[in-house]
Amino acid sequence: MTDTLFFNGERSRFFRPVNSSRRELVVACLRALYDRLHGPAADYSHNLTREALKELLLPVVRENQGAFESDQEPDEFTEAESSDPLQLVNLVVRVLTRDGWLEQFPDRHGLITAFRLTRPAKLFAHAFWSLNRPSRARQQNMRSCRNALEAALHAKGSADDLLDAYEHAEKVIEDLTEGIDMLQERIRLLMRQASMHNQWEDFVEFLDKFQRSYSKQFTVDSATLNKNAIRNRLEALRTQLDDDRRQRMEADLREVATWAVKECSGPSVFEWLLDRIEEIVAAAHESKQPGFMRAMNTYIKRVTGLVQQSMMLRTGQNRHAYMAAVAKVASLASAEQDILLLHIGLHLTPAEVRLLDPASFKLRTARQRKNASTVSVPPRASREARMTAALNAAEENAFSVANTELVQDMRKRLRLFQHPVRVSALPLESATAVLGAMQVVEAVRADHESDMVVRRLPGRVENEFFIGPDYEITFKKRT
Known part of the structure; x- marks a missing residue:
């Protein structure tokens, strides 16, 4: 079955309106149309007639009437009279209908002709409308x-x-x-x-x-x-x-x-x-x-x-202002300098200048400098503390089994036996083997690049170490 061509029939120039010399105007009209037909405050009880369509687009056209791309190639919008909003509305409706954005249909009574967005136009208009609308998603x-x-x-x-x-x-x-x-x-x-x-x-x-x-x-x-x-x-x-x-x-x-x-x-x-x-x-x-x-x-x-x-x-601008004032004073005559300095002085009157007391500056003594430069040596751990830390680390790592080792071991078993391996059939000769049998299903599932698949079996595993559901592990089927 072949897919339906998108650029076919009336949609052969579908994106021409949004690439015209008044594309901002066209996009604004599409946003208004989507909000009226499919937005939260859409009025589904009344169809959009031609007169209602013009009343809807007229304020939008007046607001975006000045948006014009002068470097665009000449088109039907270039020849339109920009000072006449009603003519622009008629042109927008005609272009959107011609290029597959709007379609006409008889209302349920069949007495008048109404307008609606086509299915692809609805999807693209929703994108324009969503970009201009503040997000209300609760994101939960x-x-x-x-x-x-x-x-x-x-x-x-x-x-x-x-x-x-x-x-x-x-x-x-x-x-x-x-x-x-x-x-x-x-x-x-x-x-x-x-x-x-x-x-x-x-x-x-x-x-x-x-x-x-x-x-x-x-x-x-x-x-x-x-x-x-x-x-x-x-x-x-x-x-x-x-x-x-x-x-x-x-x-x-x-x-x-x-x-x-x-x-x-x-x-x-x-x-x-x-x-x-x-x-x-x-x-x-x-x-x-x-x-x-x-x-x-x-x-x-x-x-x-x-x-x-x-x-x-x-x-920096404030500092440059002071420099500019000094340069201006230097370029003026004596009488003009007095006038300018008096004017500047009135603005600087609220300023208050304070100087530090030289007696507050004291040199450190040689003993104070020596204490300040001394770096404390970290205490050395005792032999008992090091032994305790080593024993704790050995106890923590004694029964830890890496997932990668379990995945590699299971892959070797599958290649050796040439048939699926059950968890209940794994040998339990040591504590590490018991932990590996309990952890192997999670290890295989956690390996995203693994070539193995896990399937739950109806039976259960019951031994002296643990009780749980039984699983079967095998290689994935290659297609």
């Missing part, structure tokens, strides 16, 4: 992901709860990426203009947005704070669901999420979705949120630097 997607996973664990949980958790996890990355891009754009604007006077309003807007939304991303909606809770719920979904619920949820996912079936690389969509949520949350915690904090820190430093530079320039 991390908490929403955690709550959706909790709902999926509930007895009445369904596949829809799991899909909600996946969508919220994706929006976490989108929120952080949007914040990073916005801060980088502010930094570029700062460097381009290099003027604190022009950027002060943007900085105040940033502080307001930080208080409204960004502070929540670093506190209650932080990926760092919610990461462990989400991982615990994911592990509970892997281990605590019985076979009936797991099969039912797997079947529901294959029915309602066909896109997941296509993207899934393993036999189970349910397991693939849980792994994807865990990967997204880990990426938000390890990459995106630190990058967001670095971008914010860089922006604050640049603004602070501009403030300091502005204060230094203002101080």
